[in-house]
Amino acid sequence: QVQLQESGPGLVKPSQTLSLTCTVSGGSISSDIYYWNWIRRSAGKGLEWIGRIYTSGSTNYNPSLKSRVTISVDTSKNQFSLKLSSVTAADTALYYCARGVSGIMGTTAWFDPWGQGTLVTVSS
Amino acid sequence: QSVLTQPPSTSGTPGQRVTISCSGSSSNIGRTYVYWYQQLPGTAPKLLIYRNNQRPSGVPDRFSGSKSGTSASLAISGLRSEDEADYHCAAWDDSLSGPVFGGGTKLTVL
Numbered sequence: 092q093v094q095l096q097e098s099g100p101g102l103v104k105p106s107q108t109l110s111l112t113c114t115v116s117g118g119s120i121s122s123d124i125y126y127w128n129w130i131r132r133s134a135g136k137g138l139e140w141i142g143r144i145y146t147s148g149s150t151n152y153n154p155s156l157k158s159r160v161t162i163s164v165d166t167s168k169n170q171f172s173l174k175l176s177s178v179t180a181a182d183t184a185l186y187y188c189a190r191g192v193s194g195i196m197g198t199t200a201w202f203d204p205w206g207q208g209t210l211v212t213v214s215s
Numbered sequence: 216q217s218v219l220t221q222p223p224s225t226s227g228t229p230g231q232r233v234t235i236s237c238s239g240s241s242s243n244i245g246r247t248y249v250y251w252y253q254q255l256p257g258t259a260p261k262l263l264i265y266r267n268n269q270r271p272s273g274v275p276d277r278f279s280g281s282k283s284g285t286s287a288s289l290a291i292s293g294l295r296s297e298d299e300a301d302y303h304c305a306a307w308d309d310s311l312s313g314p315v316f317g318g319g320t321k322l323t324v325l
Contacts (some may be wrong), residue, residue, distance in 0.1 A: 095305070104281075106263050136217075136318065137217045137221075137303060137316050137317055137318035137319045138252075138260065138303055138316040138319070139316065140241075140313055140314045140315070140316070142313075151312065151313060152313075153311070153313055154311060154312075154313070169279075187259055187260070198247060198307040199247075199248065199250075199307055199314070200248075200249075200250045200263055200305035200306050200314035200315070200316075201248075201250055201262070201266075202250075202252070202260075202262065202264075202305075203261075203262040203271070204261075204262075205259040205260050205261070206259060207258070207259050208259050209272070
C-alpha cells in the first residue's frame with residue numbers, strides 16, 4: 092500500500108527557510124483523485140493544515156501561512172516538497188505529509204495515509 | 216484557537232461508552248462531511264471515520280460517527296486500554312477554502 096515519508100533538517104534558525112520533502116512509495120504520486128498535503132502539529136495544539144498540491148501543479152494554501160509557503164511536486168521522483176520562509180519559534184512543530192482524497196471540487200478533509208512525521212525545531 | 220471546537224480531554228473505564236463532540240459552523244460542518252482521526256501516542260494520525268459515519272476497512276465497529284447540523288460526535292463503545300489516544304475532528308471550511316481541524320481530545324482510559 093501507499094506509504095509516505097518525510098525528510099529534512101530537524102533544526103532551522105529563525106528567519107531562515109524550512110524545507111521538507113515527502114517521498115511517496117508503493118504507488119504513483121500522479122493521480123486525478125488524490126492530492127498531496129502538508130499538515131503540522133505544534134506542542135499542546137491541534138492539527139493545522141498548511142497546504143496542498145495536485146500533480147498538475149495546482150496549489151492551495153492556508154490563508155494564515157500563504158505568504159510564506161511554497162509547495163512543489165516532482166513526479167519523476169514521486170516526491171512533493173514544502174518550503175516555509177521567515178520561520179520563527181512559532182513554526183516549531185511536528186510536520187506531516189498526507190495524501191488527500193479529492194471529493195466534489197476537492198472540498199474534503201479526507202487524509203489517508205499519513206507519513207510518520209518529522210519534528211522541526213526553530214532555534215538559534 | 217482551532218476553527219472546530221472539541222473538549223480538551225475526556226476519560227472512561229474499560230467497557231464503557233464515551234462520546235467526543237466537535238462543534239463547528241455553517242461554513243464547515245454545517246455544509247460538508249466530517250472526518251475523525253485517531254492519534255496514538257508517538258504515532259501519526261490515522262483515519263478513523265470518513266464522510267460523517269463511514270469506517271475504513273480495519274476500524275472496529277466500536278467506533279461510530281454522527282453529525283447533526285453544525286456539530287458532530289465520535290462514539291467509542293466497549294472502551295479498551297488501546298483506545299487511549301488523541302482524537303481529532305476535521306471538515307472542509309468554505310470561508311477559509313481549506314480543511315480545518317478541532318483542537319484534539321485526549322482520551323484517557325482509567
